[in-house]
Amino acid sequence: MIEDEELRDIYQVASEEHLAKLADGLQYLQKHPSDEAILEQLLRHAHSLKGDSRSVGVENVVTLTHQVEEIFLGIKRKEIIFHPDVCDRMTQALDAIGLLVYEAITDQPSGIDISEILNQLLKIVSPPTIQKSLPLPLKTATQLDNAEIGQPYHIDTIRVETRHFDALMSQAEELTLTKTAIAHATAEIEAMATIWSEWKTVSSQEKDLDSSSFNTNPYAKRLEKTINSLKTLTQENSTKLDIIVGELREKIYTLRLVPLSTVFQLLKRIAKDLARQQSKQVELIIEGGETTADKRILEEIQDSLMHMVRNAIDHGIETPAEREKLGKRAIATIWLRGYRTPTNIVIELADDGRGLDIEKIKQTAVKRGLYSPEELEIMTPSQIYPLILASGFSTRTFITEISGRGIGLDVVRTSIERLQGNIQIESTPGQGCTFRIQLNTTLGIINVVLLEVEGIVYALPIEFVQKTLLISPEQIYLSQDRATIDLDGQAVCVANLADLLQLSNPAYPYVPKEQQNSRLRSCILLKVGEDQFGLFSDRNLHTQEIVIKPQSQLLKRVRNVMGATILGSGEVCMILNPLDLLKSLQQQNTSLISIKPRKTIQRKRVILLVEDSIPVRTQEKRLLEKAGYEVVIAVDGLDGYNKLKTRDFDAVISDVEMPNLDGLSLTAKIRHHEEYKALPIILVTTLATDEDMARGSQAGANAYIIKSNFNQDVLLEILGRLV
Numbered sequence: 153m154i155e156d157e158e159l160r161d162i163y164q165v166a167s168e169e170h171l172a173k174l175a176d177g178l179q180y181l182q183k184h185p186s187d188e189a190i191l192e193q194l195l196r197h198a199h200s201l202k203g204d205s206r207s208v209g210v211e212n213v214v215t216l217t218h219q220v221e222e223i224f225l226g227i228k229r230k231e232i233i234f235h236p237d238v239c240d241r242m243t244q245a246l247d248a249i250g251l252l253v254y255e256a257i258t259d260q261p262s263g264i265d266i267s268e269i270l271n272q273l274l275k276i277v278s279p280p281t282i283q284k285s286l287p288l289p290l291k292t293a294t295q296l297d298n299a300e301i302g303q304p305y306h307i308d309t310i311r312v313e314t315r316h317f318d319a320l321m322s323q324a325e326e327l328t329l330t331k332t333a334i335a336h337a338t339a340e341i342e343a344m345a346t347i348w349s350e351w352k353t354v355s356s357q358e359k360d361l362d363s364s365s366f367n368t369n370p371y372a373k374r375l376e377k378t379i380n381s382l383k384t385l386t387q388e389n390s391t392k393l394d395i396i397v398g399e400l401r402e403k404i405y406t407l408r409l410v411p412l413s414t415v416f417q418l419l420k421r422i423a424k425d426l427a428r429q430q431s432k433q434v435e436l437i438i439e440g441g442e443t444t445a446d447k448r449i450l451e452e453i454q455d456s457l458m459h460m461v462r463n464a465i466d467h468g469i470e471t472p473a474e475r476e477k478l479g480k481r482a483i484a485t486i487w488l489r490g491y492r493t494p495t496n497i498v499i500e501l502a503d504d505g506r507g508l509d510i511e512k513i514k515q516t517a518v519k520r521g522l523y524s525p526e527e528l529e530i531m532t533p534s535q536i537y538p539l540i541l542a543s544g545f546s547t548r549t550f551i552t553e554i555s556g557r558g559i560g561l562d563v564v565r566t567s568i569e570r571l572q573g574n575i576q577i578e579s580t581p582g583q584g585c586t587f588r589i590q591l592n593t594t595l596g597i598i599n600v601v602l603l604e605v606e607g608i609v610y611a612l613p614i615e616f617v618q619k620t621l622l623i624s625p626e627q628i629y630l631s632q633d634r635a636t637i638d639l640d641g642q643a644v645c646v647a648n649l650a651d652l653l654q655l656s657n658p659a660y661p662y663v664p665k666e667q668q669n670s671r672l673r674s675c676i677l678l679k680v681g682e683d684q685f686g687l688f689s690d691r692n693l694h695t696q697e698i699v700i701k702p703q704s705q706l707l708k709r710v711r712n713v714m715g716a717t718i719l720g721s722g723e724v725c726m727i728l729n730p731l732d733l734l735k736s737l738q739q740q741n742t743s744l745i746s747i748k749p750r751k752t753i754q755r756k757r758v759i760l761l762v763e764d765s766i767p768v769r770t771q772e773k774r775l776l777e778k779a780g781y782e783v784v785i786a787v788d789g790l791d792g793y794n795k796l797k798t799r800d801f802d803a804v805i806s807d808v809e810m811p812n813l814d815g816l817s818l819t820a821k822i823r824h825h826e827e828y829k830a831l832p833i834i835l836v837t838t839l840a841t842d843e844d845m846a847r848g849s850q851a852g853a854n855a856y857i858i859k860s861n862f863n864q865d866v867l868l869e870i871l872g873r874l875v
Contacts, residue, residue, distance in 0.1 A: 153259035154208050160257055163208050167253045170201040174220075175246055176417045178239060185227070185234040195224050201249075210256045212266050216249050219273045232276060241272050243421070320404050327397045328597060328699050332719070334393060338386040345383050348376065401597070405446065412490040412499070413441030415454050419461050423486065426465045429842070433472050433483040434465055440490035445497050449591055452571055453499070456564040460501045460587055461486065463561060468505035468585055478582065480504070495615040497593055502586040508579040513539055520545065534682055535738075537577040541565040572598070572613075572700070572714055574680065574731055598700060600717075600727065602693040603676065605650050609725050611698060611717060616730040618679050620692055622672040637686065639677070645737060646675060646686035652736040653712060680734045687733065700727065712736060757875050758782045758799070762792035762806035762818065763836075768859075772805065772836070772867075779868050789813025793821055801831065802875045805867070808837035808848070816851045823852035832874035836867070 154160040177194045184190065198221040205213040220242065226232035248269045251262040352372075416438045427434040464486055472482035489500040514528045517539050528536070539545060541561050568575050573591035592598055592615075600611035623646070627637050634645045675686045698717040714729035759781045763769040769785060776783045784801070786792035790812035792804070804822065808815035815835050822828045834855040835848050848856045855870045 154210070154256050156208075159208055163204060163210075164253070164257050166204050167201060167213075170197045170204070171246060171250050171253070172414075173197045174201075175243070175421075176413070178242055178246070179417060179420050181227075181234060182236070182239055188228065191224060191228045195221060195228070198224060205253075208256070210252070212264075213249055213252050213256070215266065216245055216252070216269060216273070219270060220245055220249075223273065223276055226276075238276050241276055245269055245273055327393075327400070328697065331390070331393050331397050332696070332698070334386070334390050336719070338383075338390045341379070341383050341386050345379050348379055352376075408447050409444035410447045410450055411441060412443045412445060412450070413438065415450050415457060416441050416488055416490070418454070419457060419488065422458060423461050423465060426462060427469075430465065431471060431842075432465060432469050434469060434486060435483050436461075436486045436488060438488050443490040443492055443497065445490075445591075446593070449497065449571060452567060453589070453591070456567040456589075457488075457499070457501065459561065459564055461488075464501065464503045464505065464585070468503045468507070470506055492593070495593070495599075496590045499589045499591070500586060501589075502584060504584040507581045507583055507585050508537055508540070508577070509581070510536055513537070516545060517542075533579075537579060538575075540577070541575065569714075576682075597697060598727075599695060600698050601676065601695050602719075602725070603649075603689040604691050604693060605653065605689050606655050608655070609693065609719065609723065610649075610653075611696075611725050611727045612676070612678070612730065613714075613727070614695060616678045616680060618677040618684065621675040621677060621686065623675045623686070623688070624672050637675075639684075642684070644677070644684050644686055646688065647737050649687040649689050649733075652687070652733055678730050678733070680730050683734055685734060685737055698725075698727070756780065756782045757802040758784065759871075760784050760786060760792060760796060760801045760804045762786040762789060762804065762810070762815065764788050764807060764810045768807070775864050775867065776805075776871075779871075781871075789815060789818035792818055796822065796828070803832040803834065803871060805834045805836060805871070808835055808839055808844075816847055819848070819851040819853050832871075834867070834870060834874070 154163060174194060174197050177190050177197070180190055181187065181194070198217055202214055202217040202221060205211075205217060223232060223238070223242065227234050232238065248262075248264045251264050254260070255262040255264075420436050420438070423434055423436040469484040469486075470478070470480070475482055475484065485504050487500070487502045489498075489502070491498050510533060513536055514525070517523045517528060518525055520542075522539065522542060522545075523531075541564065545562065565575060568589055568591070571591050573589060576588045576590075577585070578588070579585040592613075599614040601614055601617050602609055602611055604610075621639075623637060628635055628646065630636065631643055635647060636643050637646055638644075673688050674690070674692055675688050676692060677684060677686050696719075698719075700715040700717060712729055712732045713726050714732075715727040717725050717727060719725050757780075759776055761769065761772055761776065761783050763772060763785075764787055769787075773783050773785065784795060784799075786795050788810045789806070792806060793813060796804070804818075806815040806818055813821070815837065819833050819835070822831065822833065832854045833852065834857065835853045836857045836859060837844070837848075838859045840858045845856050854874055857866055857870070
């Protein structure tokens with residue numbers, strides 16, 4: 153372990169940067185093996201990592217990195233042909249180096265066999281190159297080129313911990329609140345100056361005196377001078393603060409920007425490994441990796457993108473044989489794109505696989521008790537596709553670790569909602585599926601439209617706002633029991649915002665001045681994905697830049713609300729969630745789709761546990777009973793089959809290797825009975841090969857859990873989804 157704490161921290165940051173660049177460059181080199189520029193970069197990073205490691209005494213990293221450097225030199229000299237096997241061995245070596253670096257930083261044994269990794273690398277190098285695999289002597293000072301001597305010492309970059317930038321950004325956001333408060337005070341002073349001017353005029357008229365009489369009153373003169381001076385001063389300071397806050401926030405924000413490729417490149421390796429495990433061929437194409445985003449956005453979105461890639465390969469992509477039968481290229485394609493719009497960062501994940509199966513989604517929705525067949529019948533595809541984002545929702549009939557342990561895409565939805573973003577899904581059967589994620593460019597500050605409903609001010613994110621309208625009662629008609637207006641030939645649903653928010657304040661006396669003598673009502677038109685809808689408010693105020701304040705745990709997920717802010721007046725203002733408002737509108741009357749699951753009387757679920765090992769059986773029984781299940785024990789497959797007939801069970805959990813009747817035979821035997829066709833069966837076993845999993849699927853199991861990787865949460869998550 154590196155003893156010096158400061159050196160240890162510096163080495164950690166530097167080595168992580170070099171390893172990331174080496175991994176990214178290696179992936180790029182697969183498609184562009186003759187690109188000399190990328191080879192030069194790889195050589196530079198390998199050499200720097202070797203030098204850094206030697207300086208802090210991490211000799212095992214020096215040894216491996218030197219050999220990696222020699223291979224890059226061999227590729228550059230055309231002595232080594234770069235092919236997939238070379239790439240795999242180099243990738244394994246970089247992974248090993250990463251673990252050795254972690255060992256040097258934490259003093260936790262890495263378990264890496266240096267000689268084995270070195271032998272794998274030496275197999276890449278041709279015998280003549282092996283003879284030259286000794287470290288090259290370093291240049292002495294007298295050997296340096298003249299260009300390298302006498303150059304002024306100049307530091308172009310410094311390393312700063314990101315927590316310092318986070319703190320600065322937080323302070324800049326607080327300055328925005330102060331700026332808003334000052335702007336509010338400025339408006340109040342301007343109103344006071346107007347009142348003073350009007351009072352002076354009225355008083356002069358009432359006394360039949362001209363306004364010059366105020367000049368003879370020293371108090372009035374001093375008051376007027378003070379008001380005008382205060383008005384000018386606050387206007388100037390407000391303008392200056394506005395400029396300073398804007399520039400400060402922009403500079404700090406720029407420092408926090410990280411290219412999307414930082415996350416995108418990590419997914420290439422994951423996609424490659426997952427495809428290999430499932431005997432599929434997948435090419436991941438990255439576009440827009442140079443697009444930058446706030447580092448926190450990338451930190452939050454990484455797991456979601458990883459899950460979506462996993463889902464695309466596991467659910468969407470066909471096997472090469474299936475693709476060829478369909479006339480498709482055997483190698484499937486997944487596109488990962490990133491780009492900016494004026495107000496958002498957009499990340500798209502698309503594939504050319506089988507697309508979403510609407511009928512399977514409907515069947516699962518009914519099975520999960522989310523909707524009735526009648527409700528699903530009147531839903532459009534754009535309403536059905538988002539159902540796959542519901543908690544635990546999956547159409548998969550056979551669950552493994554690869555397919556996400558039974559966890560659905562709800563983890564993606566939750567993550568995106570936490571970032572105040574939204575996700576849209578498009579699909580064409582047999583051609584593929586696209587997930588489109590829209591995120592704010594910044595997380596703490598957004599532009600909103602302020603509007604008032606029954607005396608309460610609310611905020612709506614401006615990127616969802618299309619336009620404002622004035623609507624007369626004659627323009628509103630009923631279409632399928634929905635209040636509707638025609639807008640440019642298109643039917644648009646409308647609703648009272650007060651109704652959606654379930655407000656009730658009939659005594660509220662305010663009537664907007666512009667509506668006092670008019671039958672027109674103020675309506676704000678919103679667009680969420682492909683859906684447009686209008687909301688009636690008492691009045692629309694103005695647009696404003698606001699800071700989203702953290703919510704307490706109690707208010708983490710309140711329907712129709714995405715956050716809160718503090719206005720310049722000091723009032724707390726709720727920021728409304730347009731996606732929730734759309735859902736509230738869709739469930740507003742009985743003929744519409746309800747997004748809430750139907751209430752059912754809960755009973756204790758009964759599980760048949762088939763396991764011949766007493767210790768394992770005891771542990772699993774305790775786990776299941778603690779989770780609220782009733783458990784019936786069977787000591788082997790035959791005992792399990794006999795007990796299955798004694799009562800109704802909600803699921804079967806079975807070992808595979810058992811006397812009398814093994815788990816695979818038990819599963820197949822159960823599936824022969826029509827009444828057990830839909831009974832969930834989970835196999836928990838030590839048999840871990842792909843062939844073993846395939847046999848489990850063929851026998852009719854719904855899920856396959858490997859005991860060596862067994863985690864209590866895995867079983868409960870899968871069981872909870874299936875029953």
